[in-house]
Amino acid sequence: MKTIDTNRRNILKYAGLFASIPFVSQLVDKSTLLAAGANKFSTDLVLNGDVYTAAHWGAMKVSVKNGKIVKSVNAFDGMVYNPLQSVTADLVDGKYTNRIKAPMVRKSYLEKKKNNRELRGADEWVEVSYEQAIKLVADEVARVRKEKGANGIYGGSYGWKSSGNLHNARTLLHRYLTMGGGFVGGLGDYSAGAAQVIMPHVMGTLETYEQQTSWPLIMEHSKVVVIWGANPMDTLRIAWSSNDGVGLEYFTKLKNSGKKIIIIDPIKSNTVAFYGNKAEHIAPKPNTDVAMMLGIIHTMLSTGKYDKEFIETYTEGFDKFADYVMGKTADKTPKSAKWASNICGVSESKIKELADLFFANRTMLMTGYNMQRQHHGEQVHWMTVALASAIGQIGLPGGGFGISYHYANGGSPTTNAPVIGGITVGKASGGGQEWLNDGSSLSIPVARIADCLLNPGKTIDYNGRKITYPEIDLVYWVGGNPFVHHQDTNLLVKAWKKPSTIIVHDMYWTPTAKMGDIVFPITTPYERNDLTMSGDYSNLNINPMKQVVKRMPKSKHDYEVFADLAKVAGFEAQFTEGKSEMQWLEEFYNVAYNQAQKSGALMADGEPMPDFTTFWNANRPLTFAPTEEGLNFVRYGEFREDPILNPLGTPSGKIEIYSETIAKMGYKDCGAYPQWFEPIEWMGMKNKPAEFALVSPHPSLRLHSQLNNTSLRNQYAVADREPIWINPADAKAKGIKNGDIVRVFNKRGQILTGAVVSDIVPKGVIRVYEGAWYDPENPAKENTLCVNGNANVLTIDIPTSELADANIANTALANIEKYKGKAPKLKAFTPPKGAK
Numbered sequence: 010m011k012t013i014d015t016n017r018r019n020i021l022k023y024a025g026l027f028a029s030i031p032f033v034s035q036l037v038d039k040s041t042l043l044a045a046g047a048n049k050f051s052t053d054l055v056l057n058g059d060v061y062t063a064a065h066w067g068a069m070k071v072s073v074k075n076g077k078i079v080k081s082v083n084a085f086d087g088m089v090y091n092p093l094q095s096v097t098a099d100l101v102d103g104k105y106t107n108r109i110k111a112p113m114v115r116k117s118y119l120e121k122k123k124n125n126r127e128l129r130g131a132d133e134w135v136e137v138s139y140e141q142a143i144k145l146v147a148d149e150v151a152r153v154r155k156e157k158g159a160n161g162i163y164g165g166s167y168g169w170k171s172s173g174n175l176h177n178a179r180t181l182l183h184r185y186l187t188m189g190g191g192f193v194g195g196l197g198d199y200s201a202g203a204a205q206v207i208m209p210h211v212m213g214t215l216e217t218y219e220q221q222t223s224w225p226l227i228m229e230h231s232k233v234v235v236i237w238g239a240n241p242m243d244t245l246r247i248a249w250s251s252n253d254g255v256g257l258e259y260f261t262k263l264k265n266s267g268k269k270i271i272i273i274d275p276i277k278s279n280t281v282a283f284y285g286n287k288a289e290h291i292a293p294k295p296n297t298d299v300a301m302m303l304g305i306i307h308t309m310l311s312t313g314k315y316d317k318e319f320i321e322t323y324t325e326g327f328d329k330f331a332d333y334v335m336g337k338t339a340d341k342t343p344k345s346a347k348w349a350s351n352i353c354g355v356s357e358s359k360i361k362e363l364a365d366l367f368f369a370n371r372t373m374l375m376t377g378y379n380m381q382r383q384h385h386g387e388q389v390h391w392m393t394v395a396l397a398s399a400i401g402q403i404g405l406p407g408g409g410f411g412i413s414y415h416y417a418n419g420g421s422p423t424t425n426a427p428v429i430g431g432i433t434v435g436k437a438s439g440g441g442q443e444w445l446n447d448g449s450s451l452s453i454p455v456a457r458i459a460d461c462l463l464n465p466g467k468t469i470d471y472n473g474r475k476i477t478y479p480e481i482d483l484v485y486w487v488g489g490n491p492f493v494h495h496q497d498t499n500l501l502v503k504a505w506k507k508p509s510t511i512i513v514h515d516m517y518w519t520p521t522a523k524m525g526d527i528v529f530p531i532t533t534p535y536e537r538n539d540l541t542m543s544g545d546y547s548n549l550n551i552n553p554m555k556q557v558v559k560r561m562p563k564s565k566h567d568y569e570v571f572a573d574l575a576k577v578a579g580f581e582a583q584f585t586e587g588k589s590e591m592q593w594l595e596e597f598y599n600v601a602y603n604q605a606q607k608s609g610a611l612m613a614d615g616e617p618m619p620d621f622t623t624f625w626n627a628n629r630p631l632t633f634a635p636t637e638e639g640l641n642f643v644r645y646g647e648f649r650e651d652p653i654l655n656p657l658g659t660p661s662g663k664i665e666i667y668s669e670t671i672a673k674m675g676y677k678d679c680g681a682y683p684q685w686f687e688p689i690e691w692m693g694m695k696n697k698p699a700e701f702a703l704v705s706p707h708p709s710l711r712l713h714s715q716l717n718n719t720s721l722r723n724q725y726a727v728a729d730r731e732p733i734w735i736n737p738a739d740a741k742a743k744g745i746k747n748g749d750i751v752r753v754f755n756k757r758g759q760i761l762t763g764a765v766v767s768d769i770v771p772k773g774v775i776r777v778y779e780g781a782w783y784d785p786e787n788p789a790k791e792n793t794l795c796v797n798g799n800a801n802v803l804t805i806d807i808p809t810s811e812l813a814d815a816n817i818a819n820t821a822l823a824n825i826e827k828y829k830g831k832a833p834k835l836k837a838f839t840p841p842k843g844a845k
């Protein structure tokens with residue numbers, strides 16, 4: 010146990026991290042405020058000065074001059090630089106910004122032409138009045154509800170939207186559709202869709218979005234840190250609520266900690282570059298980590314250097330899995346280091362060395378998500394658990410595994426912060442909410458959307474049950490960009506022609522907006538007032554998100570659009586609860602404030618939390634300090650201490666290396682214990698349908714498609730397209746030089762990219778980041794070129810397995826050639842015909 014003194018020291022160190030920003034208590038002279046009257050907060054815009062706001066990429070200080078944004082930086086000085094924070098001005102209005110400036114309707118849709126669906130993406134647009142747009146949407150939603158019921162409306166609307174607990178686009182859509190009588194939703198997410206379904210069977214929890222063993226304990230106890238299929242120096246630039254920045258601080262400190270750092274990634278990612286000679290880089294072939302892990306486990310079982318006692322005490326069915334590893338099951342194949350080496354390309358001796366190293370030292374396996382956005386993606390985190398069980402350090406400080414250190418700052422110690430409220434989905438108007446309780450028949454796995462639109466009535470397997478696709482006639486999308494995020498774009502183009510109506514809200518003419526029928530021009534987060542916490546696991550800060558600039562003339566908040574639609578449908582009072590923007594925010598803030606009043610929780614500077622008016626007027630984030638428990642949190646520590654008293658939420662209460670539940674499902678593509686399955690396309694297959702393994706990880710200088718329309722693009726675009734990384738030997742063989750335009754193609758589609766010839770990718774592998782805006786050369790033609798380089802035009806739209814039905818974005822092969830034609834002009838960042 011830590012003494013109070015060390016804890017206090019830790020807290021002080023922690024507060025030190027954020028010391029560069031004046032605390033609210035230092036800013037506000039309370040006596041003047043009291044004199045001014047307690048409940049006066051200002052919503053006047055700052056015309057010259059600094060405004061504090063926050064985004065997925067963290068808390069920011071935005072400088073304004075004459076009502077225009079001139080600079081935007083981290084709200085806290087001295088933290089690891091995050092370039093995503095620098096382009097706020099562009100997001101409001103820049104060279105590529107491409108704002109939707111007015112409510113618009115597609116011409117042939119407006120004219121009710123019979124073949125209008127065929128013209129989606131290729132049509133002209135017509136500006137309509139806001140009132141007319143509201144009426145069109147309200148009438149159409151009512152029609153579909155009447156004819157098809159809740160089952161006819163798809164509101165899954167997957168996407169990263171913007172930070173903010175009020176202007177939460179997707180929740181607002183769900184609130185409107187729920188109150189109106191229901192909709193078809195989306196199950197799971199694109200991020201960790203396979204892991205979040207398998208892990209509850211194995212560990213009894215979701216695992217993907219849960220707190221990890223705290224970073225201070227990693228720094229103190231881990232001897233070996235394995236960054237496996239993760240690129241934290243890039244991916245920790247963002248978080249779901251807002252980034253607390255702590256993950257980047259710790260991964261930076263780790264560099265010179267003297268620990269053995271191993272990075273396992275086919276590519277020399279920016280994280281590999283960052284650690285340089287302070288880390289060992291091991292490059293397996295893409296999609297082969299499960300085999301590599303098996304080779305390590307086989308070595309451990311063969312040498313006897315594994316933790317038998319841990320396995321006996323804490324796991325279920327390891328013996329059956331061990332039979333598979335040793336080749337005693339039907340396939341008669343020992344999964345030896347040699348066997349693994351043949352598949353993953355890492356040498357037999359290295360695999361054996363890792364087995365010994367992990368067993369002999371306190372080892373933390375930090376995995377990313379990319380490996381599970383692959384065919385049979387369920388297996389990799391299950392296998393990680395099997396490996397960590399053999400090592401036997403789960404539940405020890407600094408040991409075991411953690412699958413979200415790379416994501417939203419897992420391991421950033423949890424603070425004592427009270428939690429603010431947020432807008433909720435609410436209740437169905439007029440009573441019954443049966444459809445919600447029966448979400449099973451009305452939600453489809455998110456990544457099956459194209460399959461669902463194309464095949465109404467089809468029944469699929471999902472995690473032990475059956476789901477029958479409804480017949481969707483109306484798609485309502487806010488806060489997401491499926492024409493960038495979904496696999497096999499050309500299939501989605503076909504699927505998109507099925508519904509009668511597609512409604513999109515966005516700030517920009519994204520490819521998804523261009524593929525809609527009715528679009529609303531939405532305000533950016535810098536044109537509205539909101540609140541968010543930062544630190545998905547730490548709750549480190551409460552951030553004001555003050556309106557920074559005047560809003561674009563015809564733009565609307567998502568909230569306003571839905572409130573107006575609710576009005577037409579007769580449930581406005583229920584939707585708005587009669588509250589204004591600032592009244593909502595005061596209420597959300599007071600949820601936390603009242604909690605703090607009750608518990609006596611103080612902020613990191615030792616002061617009590619200010620009331621809402623003081624907080625809002627002070628215009629600064631509030632910072633809280635980690636608790637003793639937060640600093641000393643060991644994931645599965647209690648389970649390890651007493652597995653009888655603190656069992657896991659699995660059927661056996663133990664770690665299920667063998668799952669009876671999954672065995673009973675009888676799926677061919679997901680067995681009762683973790684296994685190596687050959688992916689549908691990969692480097693080592695026979696009769697490869699294309700030559701190169703396409704890896705499409707998350708972009709360093711964007712959040713998916715967000716920020717593609719900013720000046721950050723100047724830093725990475727090549728020949729005015731998305732870059733493709735090609736190994737020098739492959740480039741030479743294909744006659745491709747740095748800066749050339751490269752056509753990347755396979756049977757699913759074709760894209761144009763700009764060549765970066767570099768040995769950061771191994772031979773036989775190409776990398777195109779996900780997130781480039783889909784830009785069809787001729788939208789009226791099938792399988793037309795995407796001239797901006799959206800990787801998903803080339804990816805495969807099949808499920809990971811019948812268990813999780815998650816996406817397999819990172820399992821694909823493609824060909825490359827130097828593009829010889831005249832380079833088509835980019836239209837990705839210009840409005841469509843008819844729009845200004």
Ligand SMILES: Nc1nc2c(c(=O)[nH]1)N[C@H]1C(S)=C(S)[C@@H](COP(=O)(O)OP(=O)(O)OC[C@H]3O[C@@H](n4cnc5c(=O)[nH]c(N)nc54)[C@H](O)[C@@H]3O)O[C@H]1N2
Binds near residue numbers: 167168178487515804
């Ligand atoms: N090939 C490949 N594909 C992938 C992945 C991969 O690794 N490889 N990764 C997948 C993963 S993990 C994810 S999470 C998805 C991400 O997919 P998305 O979440 O769809 O990606 P974003 O670009 O964040 O899209 C958010 C959209 O919401 C809009 N928006 C922002 N704020 C607001 C708002 O307040 N109101 C409204 N109405 N709109 C707003 C933005 O302008 C943008 O168009 O991509 C997936 N696709």
Ligand SMILES: Nc1nc2c(c(=O)[nH]1)N[C@H]1C(S)=C(S)[C@@H](COP(=O)(O)OP(=O)(O)OC[C@H]3O[C@@H](n4cnc5c(=O)[nH]c(N)nc54)[C@H](O)[C@@H]3O)O[C@H]1N2
Binds near residue numbers: 243296
């Ligand atoms: N800057 C930035 N940060 C982000 C995002 C973003 O778009 N931009 N997106 C956020 C979201 S929504 C999510 S879900 C997470 C995604 O987090 P991850 O899924 O972990 O991120 P990726 O970038 O897809 O992949 C991480 C690393 O895996 C490597 N990799 C690819 N294939 C393999 C393989 O077969 N084996 C191994 N061992 N490694 C492989 C890639 O080269 C990459 O370096 O990131 C979040 N953070």
Ligand SMILES: [Mo]
Binds near residue numbers: 199200201
């Ligand atoms: Mo994600």
